[in-house]
Amino acid sequence: NNTKKEDFRYARWRKSWGRWFVVRSYAQVFMLQGFLMLLVSLPVVVSIVAIPEASLGWLVTAGLVVWLIGFFFEAVGDLQLSLFLEHPENRGKIMTHGLWSWTRHPNYFGEVTQWWGIFLIALSSPAYWLIAIIGPLMITFLILKVSGIPMLEKRYEGDAEFKTYKK
Numbered sequence: 001n002n003t004k005k006e007d008f009r010y011a012r013w014r015k016s017w018g019r020w021f022v023v024r025s026y027a028q029v030f031m032l033q034g035f036l037m038l039l040v041s042l043p044v045v046v047s048i049v050a051i052p053e054a055s056l057g058w059l060v061t062a063g064l065v066v067w068l069i070g071f072f073f074e075a076v077g078d079l080q081l082s083l084f085l086e087h088p089e090n091r092g093k094i095m096t097h098g099l100w101s102w103t104r105h106p107n108y109f110g111e112v113t114q115w116w117g118i119f120l121i122a123l124s125s126p127a128y129w130l131i132a133i134i135g136p137l138m139i140t141f142l143i144l145k146v147s148g149i150p151m152l153e154k155r156y157e158g159d160a161e162f163k164t165y166k167k
Helices: 008-040 042-050 058-085 106-122 126-132 134-146 149-154 160-166
Strands: none
Touching: 008 042, 008 134, 042 106, 042 126, 042 134, 058 106, 106 126, 106 134, 126 134, 134 149
């Protein structure tokens, strides 16, 4: 959809990187994200390669339940935010109802939860758990400490409404 504004994080990079934006974007955004997705997707690879079809036991069931909870939070959180932002009177306001009253970032919570669900499924092949755990650890770290929540919440520093909501 070309009617949406560029993500504020990419716009900030475009400005600060100047003439090196294209080269740095290729390396830092595309290549780095591709490598990180390889690491994050390791539990999926383990699940596909190492688990025999007949081993659909309690770990697979538990993993599927955890994944579905994550999917619910991510999908419903995104829908609620989208509906909230459709109303001009909500521009600049903080979303504080629905799933957003339980967690500041239900979509990020859902994303992380889904990867932990996939990890549980990958545990059906215990020989590969050390490889499979890299994925959920990586996505949890990235969202909590690097590119998800910290970058997004930096935007709200000093905002009194957000400070109250955060508590």
